Amino acid sequence: MLRLDAITVCYGKVPALREVSLEVHAGELVTLIGANGAGKTTTLKAISGLLSLASGSIEFEGVPIANTRPRDVLARGIAHCPEGRRVFPELTVRENLAMGAYLRRDQAGIADDLERIFAKLPRLKERIGQIAGTLSGGEQQMLAIARSLMSRPRLMLFDEPSLGLAPNLVERVFEIIAEIRREGTTVLMVEQNALAALEMCDRAYLLETGQMVLAGAGRDLLENPHMRRAYLGG
Amino acid sequence: MDQILQHALNGVVLGGTYALLGIGLTLIFGIMRVVNFTHGELYAFGAYLAYLFVALLHLDFFLSIALAALAGFALGALIELVLLRPLRSNDIDTVMLVMIGAWIALQNGEQFVWGGVAKLVPSPFAQEPLVIGPVSVAPLRLFVLGATLVLLVGFYWLIDRTRLGMAMRATFQDRDTAALMGIDVRGIYTLTFALGSALAAIAGALLGPIFLVNPTMGNLVGLKAFAIVILGGLGNITGATIGGFVLALVEEFGAGYLSSEYRDAFGFLVIIAVLALRPQGFFARKARVG
């Protein structure tokens, strides 16, 4: 479904990613693991069109999407739920959700999707008129996820969805992501919480200082000595 | 007492146009972060176009004002596309120098085209002031007040109630995330600059018939617009609206009760006081937009 082929991405002259390749098949939940500054966010930004490539290529369902605008990537069916939630702080919950459906014109479909999301996340419905900046961290993360779903993506990119959340909320967020996948949306998730990510994913990639160093099934990587030593606490 | 009411009315009439100018600049300077030295020139541009359309081409007065606003929108869009868009990734000093250049070029262009002699824009309204209870007001001024109020309401409606306005607010709050929602953020920036410029041009077209039109009229007005933006808090649209009215009322009462020669100085005294006491402006919010 998604194929990154030897992509290199630079900030100025400094490369943040060097010849990174990665693949996601339809229906999978793939996770991308790495330490601070490894280049995980950069990878997602390159996919969604926020950054352009110095070299390499990105294909989605056989169509090259590298170096196009974010709106074109979104229109093809990839939604990117960014690191740090990034809800629009001075818009209401309702307006944030409407922004998620910005490219859609099917009012009836949008209303249906809203109902389905509210069934899943009733707290958001209670807060529909509230300014997003006044929500708690957990609520903001739920809103960010819901907002991304409003575009009806076929592939969802999550960037550290558990970042800065209390343990019970972390669990809830992972549950929701697993549910999104069960309902048929393919997922590529960036996580620092390696143990949880490896346990829930089908396949995983490990990024270290801009280079892909390991790839494999989640349970295989759980057993991998390098992974255990560096990311799973022994 | 009657005097107070009269000054207040005059201040409110002037304040409406100041509010338009302030909102236009707070969009561009406060939110887009472009130190826009051309704002006063867009005001002069609007006034000269009103002169061109009404006095030289004999077009309908109201149509002329609308056309001046459209032309201001187009000139603003052109400035953004030609000068600012290619400089988006440059630092603020570069952009500032370019905008100073544009300011000088526009002003000299006006001088070249229209000459240094001040122009008068004729208006279709009667000269006889209307007497309403204790105050009197020229019909033209009443029209200017009505037009600015309609524009202010229309602008708030655009920003608060429309899909486009929501996309603008989202872009101002978080540019990258707005792009991820499918918003054409570059288009929003062009539109915002054009809209801000149109507000300056229409302010010029509305005040043109009240004051005289001359090539350097934009300088003082540009400065005042910056003052209003600072008074209202950078990027705060409601602050700019209130700031516009406050500045006009201070000028009007200062001129009426203290000294009419120092009319323009009173406004700037207020700004100095604000900068000294409350540098974030009166209506600054905790979480900034943009």
Ligand SMILES: Nc1ncnc2c1ncn2[C@@H]1O[C@H](COP(=O)(O)OP(=O)(O)OP(=O)(O)O)[C@@H](O)[C@H]1O
């Ligand atoms: N806007 C930027 N300008 C310059 N360098 C950047 C920029 N953003 C990221 N970098 C650098 O690129 C490298 C990769 O950053 P990236 O944000 O992709 O890491 P990450 O794996 O997402 O880290 P984290 O876990 O902290 O989110 C880092 O060395 C970082 O310092």
Ligand SMILES: [Mg+2]
């Ligand atoms: Mg990151």
